[in-house]
Amino acid sequence: MSESKPAFLAPLGVYVHWPYCARICPYCDFNVVRDRGRGAEQAQLADAIVADLIAQRALTGPRRLLSIFFGGGTPSLMDPAQVARVIETARGLWSPVEDLEISLEANPTDAEAGRFEALAAAGVARLSLGVQSLHDDALALLGRNHDAGSARRAIAVAAHAFPRLSIDLIYARPGQSVGAWRAELREALAMGPEHVSPYQLTIETGTAFDRAVGRGRLIMPDEDLGHDLFEATQQVLEAAGFDAYEVSNHARGQAARSRHNLVYWRGHDYVGVGPGAHGRLTLPESRVATTAHRKIADYVAAVRDTGVGFVQETLSAVEAAEERLVLGLRIDDGVAFPEVAVLGLSPEAAKVRRHVDLGLLVDDPVRLRATRAGRLVLDRLTGALAT
Numbered sequence: 001m002s003e004s005k006p007a008f009l010a011p012l013g014v015y016v017h018w019p020y021c022a023r024i025c026p027y028c029d030f031n032v033v034r035d036r037g038r039g040a041e042q043a044q045l046a047d048a049i050v051a052d053l054i055a056q057r058a059l060t061g062p063r064r065l066l067s068i069f070f071g072g073g074t075p076s077l078m079d080p081a082q083v084a085r086v087i088e089t090a091r092g093l094w095s096p097v098e099d100l101e102i103s104l105e106a107n108p109t110d111a112e113a114g115r116f117e118a119l120a121a122a123g124v125a126r127l128s129l130g131v132q133s134l135h136d137d138a139l140a141l142l143g144r145n146h147d148a149g150s151a152r153r154a155i156a157v158a159a160h161a162f163p164r165l166s167i168d169l170i171y172a173r174p175g176q177s178v179g180a181w182r183a184e185l186r187e188a189l190a191m192g193p194e195h196v197s198p199y200q201l202t203i204e205t206g207t208a209f210d211r212a213v214g215r216g217r218l219i220m221p222d223e224d225l226g227h228d229l230f231e232a233t234q235q236v237l238e239a240a241g242f243d244a245y246e247v248s249n250h251a252r253g254q255a256a257r258s259r260h261n262l263v264y265w266r267g268h269d270y271v272g273v274g275p276g277a278h279g280r281l282t283l284p285e286s287r288v289a290t291t292a293h294r295k296i297a298d299y300v301a302a303v304r305d306t307g308v309g310f311v312q313e314t315l316s317a318v319e320a321a322e323e324r325l326v327l328g329l330r331i332d333d334g335v336a337f338p339e340v341a342v343l344g345l346s347p348e349a350a351k352v353r354r355h356v357d358l359g360l361l362v363d364d365p366v367r368l369r370a371t372r373a374g375r376l377v378l379d380r381l382t383g384a385l386a387t
Helices: 039-060 080-093 116-122 136-140 150-163 179-190 208-214 224-237 258-263 296-307 317-327 335-341 350-357 372-376 378-386
Strands: 010-016 062-073 095-104 128-131 164-171 195-200 243-247 249-251 269-273 279-281 285-293 310-315
Touching: 010 039, 010 258, 039 279, 039 296, 039 335, 062 080, 062 258, 080 095, 095 116, 095 258, 095 378, 116 150, 128 150, 136 150, 150 164, 164 179, 179 195, 179 224, 179 243, 179 258, 195 224, 224 243, 224 372, 258 269, 258 317, 269 285, 317 335, 317 378, 350 378, 372 378
Parallel strands: 010 062, 010 269, 062 095, 095 128, 128 164, 164 195
Antiparallel strands: 195 249, 243 249, 269 279, 279 285, 285 310
């Protein structure tokens, strides 16, 4: 790039959405499609993602590149050569930090595990593996296309191929007991991941699980059991040396934390490319939200015809502060009071003091931070603080 660069470059993350999945899970409400007979379309999409990245560089100007994250969908189905191309493009557009974090999501099927070495060679250094469970019956319920044996094999292959490994697990499943979950979580930890993302199973509107619950065919754990499972999660992970730096993310030490997710939670800017991807950019006049076209054909056509695959919306000061509140309270750092002052939040504000007294907020004069009890009711807490 020819323009002069300032002494300090504002940080930036890049999110790449690859929407293809071998199977659509019944609890998933992400922007995904079946990966079947779409080779030509995928090549066109990869071209569009690269072109969109180049177009967004004109918006952001020079930045310090902290992270690149391939999500989806199942980006481990992506041609490793295309992964390498996207990484090379992003590195050329912005100034990568010395320890640039490059992450990719994968499922632990034997077929995908066979691609791990090629993905590592393409530049991926951190794998986020969607294990979800180590029990075959639970994996069948969740609609996964792997079994517990392939999950264990994939963890072993990934630990060898990538310097950093994170695993996702789903708990609060129908019929799950606290004791069984403790044992399953300990077994997963014994395999050596440095980062664990345990998510409570939630029912998203419009999913197959939502319809099953509505018909009475799927009975979810009640609130009390959900609370007990959450507490068991914290206890087991804390005992194993993992810190809960975010509501559903636990890391064994600072270096193991997901830098890309911290870009979101700390309110940094990020570029989003690929169908349905979101971005947040701080421009000279305002903070803007970018939203890519959801349909693959629409996204590819928009990039071809207009040069960009997204629409842009200016956020008001209140909208930007509400977003900082919702995301900032998810992490142990919280959010600085000046960033949410427009919402009437300060160390002395009545609604802040009330929630401190209730044990849901930390009594901190500098930053708004949720306690462990507050994280358990975070949606209600952020709703009360924002109004």
